[in-house]
Amino acid sequence: DGGITQSPKYLFRKEGQNVTLSCEQNLNHDAMYWYRQDPGQGLRLIYYSQIVNDFQKGDIAEGYSVSREKKESFPLTVTSAQKNPTAFYLCASGTTAGGYTFGSGTRLTVV
Amino acid sequence: KNQVEQSPQSLIILEGKNCTLQCNYTVSPFSNLRWYKQDTGRGPVSLTIMTFSENTKSNGRYTATLDADTKQSSLHITASQLSDSASYICVVSAGSGGYNKLIFGAGTRLAVHP
Numbered sequence: 001d002g003g004i005t006q007s008p009k010y011l012f013r014k015e016g017q018n019v020t021l022s023c024e025q026n027l028n029h030d031a032m033y034w035y036r037q038d039p040g041q042g043l044r045l046i047y048y049s050q051i052v053n054d055f056q057k058g059d060i061a062e063g064y065s066v067s068r069e070k071k072e073s074f075p076l077t078v079t080s081a082q083k084n085p086t087a088f089y090l091c092a093s094g095t096t097a098g099g100y101t102f103g104s105g106t107r108l109t110v111v
Numbered sequence: 112k113n114q115v116e117q118s119p120q121s122l123i124i125l126e127g128k129n130c131t132l133q134c135n136y137t138v139s140p141f142s143n144l145r146w147y148k149q150d151t152g153r154g155p156v157s158l159t160i161m162t163f164s165e166n167t168k169s170n171g172r173y174t175a176t177l178d179a180d181t182k183q184s185s186l187h188i189t190a191s192q193l194s195d196s197a198s199y200i201c202v203v204s205a206g207s208g209g210y211n212k213l214i215f216g217a218g219t220r221l222a223v224h225p
Contacts, residue, residue: 006154035215042115042200042215090154100145100213102154 003027006091006103012111013078013085021076021106023091030095032074036060037088037105046089049074078108086110113138115203115216123222128191132219134184134201142204142211146175146186149198149218158186158199191223 004025013019023032031050035043045058049068063082068074074093078085088107094100115136124130136144143162147155159168159175161184168175172189188195198218204211 040120040217042217043213044215045213088152092154100157102147102156104154105152107152 004091004093004101004103006089006106008106009104011106011108013108014111016080018077018079019108021078021089021091021108023074023076023103024072025074025093025101026072027093027101028071029093029099029101030071031093032068033092033094034058034064034066034074034076035090035092037090043090046076113203113205113212113214115201115214117199117201117216117219119219120217121220121222123224124191126191126193126223126225130188130191130221132186132188132199132201132221134186134216136182136184136201136203136214136216138182138203138205138214140205141179141182142206144175144177144184145202145204146173146184147200147202149200151197155200188221193223193225196221196223 007022033048034046037043044060046064047066049055052071055066055068065077086109090105091103118133145160146158149155158170158173161168161177163179166177174187177184198220200218201216203214
């Protein structure tokens with residue numbers, strides 16, 4: 001079955017640590033996205049990529065980094081520069097026609 | 112400024128009852144409007160997507176409406192079930208080609224009680 005997979009489901013980070021969230025899709029979608037979701041707020045765009053080896057900053061890119069070496073994969077690194085990283089992170093992939101599929105999310109907690 | 116506002120913020124209804132969720136937007140240029148259902152701790156799942164020329168679209172017990180003149184949309188849920196308990200998110204796509212930016216509402220949290 002085609003789909004988009006995020007891992008891990010839960011992640012704990014110590015202060016000053018970098019962590020990487022995985023996102024893999026087998027939908028053959030060109031575009032992939034990372035969003036952050038906080039309670040009571042709409043999803044906010046962190047980074048997006050419309051093609052392999054290219055990505056763009058979203059609205060809240062500071063403290064995050066991404067790579068897009070393969071069409072299927074778009075990992076997100078939460079760096080120590082991100083001051084408030086505790087949140088629910090959602091990855092999505094889409095087509096130019098507007099189809100959009102979300103992963104099941106990763107909940108990151110700073111301990 | 113592109114914005115999507117949803118109301119109410121939260122809603123409690125009894126099983127079997129109907130309800131309507133509202134979405135107002137100020138997004139330009141408008142491309143399409145989507146409603147998503149998000150269960151707690153899961154990713155959003157698409158319910159409907161409507162373009163400028165569509166004013167009603169149904170998906171089972173879910174019916175979405177769009178009034179492009181007043182920039183309002185609603186999601187009507189008929190004969191609610193316990194499994195309808197979730198957050199419902201209105202998303203408007205802004206753009207006219209190439210990369211379309213999605214503007215997300217904060218969602219309406221629906222609780223269906225027996």
